[in-house]
Amino acid sequence: MLLEVRDLHVEFKTRDGVAKAVNGVDYSVDEGETLAVLGESGSGKSVTAQAVMGILDSPPGRIAGGEILFKGEDLLKMKEERRRKIRGAEMAMIFQDALSSLNPVLSVGAQLGEMYEVHRGMSRKDSRAKAVELMDRVKIPAAKERVGDYPHQFSGGMRQRIMIAMALALEPSLIIADEPTTALDVTVQAQVMDLLAELQRELNMGLILITHDLGVVADVADKIAVMYAGRIVEAAPVHEIYRAPAHPYTRGLLDSIPRLDQKGQELYAIKGLPPNLLAIPPGCAFNPRCPMARAVCRTDVPPLAPVSEERTSACFFWKECLHG
Amino acid sequence: MAESLLEVKDLVKHYPLTQGVVLRKLIGSVKAVDGVSFSLKAGETLGIVGESGCGKSTVAKMLVNLERPTSGVISYKGEDITKLSGRALKAVRRNIQMVFQDPYTSLNPRMTVGDIIGEPYEIHPEVAPRGDRRRKVQDLLDVVGLNPEYINRYPHQFSGGQRQRIGIARGLALRPEIIVADEPVSALDVSVQAQVINLLEKLQDEFDLSYVFIAHDLSIVRHISDRVGVMYLGRIVETGTDTQIYEHPTHPYTQALLSAVPVPDPGARAHRERIILSGDVPSPANPPSGCRFRTRCWKAESRCASEVPLLAVPAVFPTGPAAHPSACHFAAEKQVVPPPPEDSGR
Numbered sequence: 001m002l003l004e005v006r007d008l009h010v011e012f013k014t015r016d017g018v019a020k021a022v023n024g025v026d027y028s029v030d031e032g033e034t035l036a037v038l039g040e041s042g043s044g045k046s047v048t049a050q051a052v053m054g055i056l057d058s059p060p061g062r063i064a065g066g067e068i069l070f071k072g073e074d075l076l077k078m079k080e081e082r083r084r085k086i087r088g089a090e091m092a093m094i095f096q097d098a099l100s101s102l103n104p105v106l107s108v109g110a111q112l113g114e115m116y117e118v119h120r121g122m123s124r125k126d127s128r129a130k131a132v133e134l135m136d137r138v139k140i141p142a143a144k145e146r147v148g149d150y151p152h153q154f155s156g157g158m159r160q161r162i163m164i165a166m167a168l169a170l171e172p173s174l175i176i177a178d179e180p181t182t183a184l185d186v187t188v189q190a191q192v193m194d195l196l197a198e199l200q201r202e203l204n205m206g207l208i209l210i211t212h213d214l215g216v217v218a219d220v221a222d223k224i225a226v227m228y229a230g231r232i233v234e235a236a237p238v239h240e241i242y243r244a245p246a247h248p249y250t251r252g253l254l255d256s257i258p259r260l261d262q263k264g265q266e267l268y269a270i271k272g273l274p275p276n277l278l279a280i281p282p283g284c285a286f287n288p289r290c291p292m293a294r295a296v297c298r299t300d301v302p303p304l305a306p307v308s309e310e311r312t313s314a315c316f317f318w319k320e321c322l323h324g
Numbered sequence: 325m326a327e328s329l330l331e332v333k334d335l336v337k338h339y340p341l342t343q344g345v346v347l348r349k350l351i352g353s354v355k356a357v358d359g360v361s362f363s364l365k366a367g368e369t370l371g372i373v374g375e376s377g378c379g380k381s382t383v384a385k386m387l388v389n390l391e392r393p394t395s396g397v398i399s400y401k402g403e404d405i406t407k408l409s410g411r412a413l414k415a416v417r418r419n420i421q422m423v424f425q426d427p428y429t430s431l432n433p434r435m436t437v438g439d440i441i442g443e444p445y446e447i448h449p450e451v452a453p454r455g456d457r458r459r460k461v462q463d464l465l466d467v468v469g470l471n472p473e474y475i476n477r478y479p480h481q482f483s484g485g486q487r488q489r490i491g492i493a494r495g496l497a498l499r500p501e502i503i504v505a506d507e508p509v510s511a512l513d514v515s516v517q518a519q520v521i522n523l524l525e526k527l528q529d530e531f532d533l534s535y536v537f538i539a540h541d542l543s544i545v546r547h548i549s550d551r552v553g554v555m556y557l558g559r560i561v562e563t564g565t566d567t568q569i570y571e572h573p574t575h576p577y578t579q580a581l582l583s584a585v586p587v588p589d590p591g592a593r594a595h596r597e598r599i600i601l602s603g604d605v606p607s608p609a610n611p612p613s614g615c616r617f618r619t620r621c622w623k624a625e626s627r628c629a630s631e632v633p634l635l636a637v638p639a640v641f642p643t644g645p646a647a648h649p650s651a652c653h654f655a656a657e658k659q660v661v662p663p664p665p666e667d668s669g670r
Contacts, residue, residue: 141603157604187581191600191601213586214588216586218587242590253515258518258543258546260587261661263547263567267518267522273486
């Protein structure tokens, strides 16, 4: 297994108390595989990724427990020096907002080339040539002429390509993409997702795609982990989850999106609001919003239990959900 | 046919581009909206879709008179509101209200919810006498699904979805006939989006509202709209009923836009034909000659560069579902949205 996250806990100290952002997350990705982590804001999907990358803001953030195994080695027990070598070279991240993730006062060529200078000890001239090569690879037209341009001179889609190029520079085995296309228009989003999927196939990388968009997930993912209030509530191969969700939250999400191919009636809406992480409800965190909740849901935390060989669900009544 | 409530004709908004500080020289203009026409009937929802920079938000601002058009006519019940000022304008504005995209920046953080929703009454005191306002505001809170006791709270005490409800309550305060909603749900989480859309539909029935619903999310627009206009670079390229646009699109841009929308159905992955457009939207300061879409269009020929295609029903489709206005010289039908799945077992 390329990456295995086991029972990860992350908390943030705030003025009002401890916010439990991640409460025991397990997931794994293999080479050439795409895992989509789906969740709303505050579900802990990005914080988990930041912990894997080792870029968690700490303080106030703190990893309160768990293991992150990368090629069998626990990243959390590793010396920072070794971790820094892995970060960027072995695993890389693509962020949502390319404009604020790129340095506005350095040309894109310099930023791409820096990867080779720092990690590979290349000369400025050689690294610049590599930068052009990378820009070609992510299909930026006229790469040679544009290598000296600054981030603001590129369009949103082109900037996201530069982010992808930067992540790919050292041919990592794992890429984490945090809402890579959310800021882009649909036609550009399709271009960028296609590029990402193509490069992943070519390089046989593991990809963790963090998103809130059920449509994007259906288009590219192999398997899905749905997060709610810092826990995975359902994990399954992509086909199964869309056909028959085994958790009421997943079902609610699928039912609440309007569809392009149907002019539905009233939309199903999950009632209420996502929980406050400072005061997660006892029992199942979803119980105040759940149409199926019973007494046991308010007292006991449902474990993430197997539904079938490849599926798990953290609902006591997954059977009802699956068949109802 | 029902009387049009709002009739927009050849609406144009050009923003001047200047150079120099002292002697500001005009060096060109950004053609944000360049000849847009549509109509809105009573009780109807008109959806306007397009990518960023296509001018959809500028159209919205002109409809509520936050921007003055460079030229063109916006007639509300037969009266051109772009020419109005003073008292007459104020009266018209009462009937056309707006709901903004970002519920975090469109509410004043220093005002209580009661003051925010009641502020329209300061400007239009004839709608609610002073003593009656508090009760009216509480009624409005109730109508949009918020607890009327929250009247003294501040915006930061609410979540994004609740704030958008406050914005909607403010839009409703003057009992307008038309609400212009500019991306009202795009800043919200998926589970909350559905709540707000359902609320908008409920209010439409209850208060007999007409909506101009502007969004980039094609699925949401289909869900809520009776008619849809697709915009590209300052112009409407295709318009029709939701079925005409989504199931029988004839403009290549509409087809590309629809095919690019990710469909939440992994089974559709294999047999969906995707049209991936090359390149980006050109700058509205220097739009392509002729058809503005031609630089990204796979059908473009020399005629497209010289001749501006008119928004009209294509001659090749005199009848049938494809017979709706489409601004393309080579309009042709193409099904890009897969037909609804057979098993709706879920």
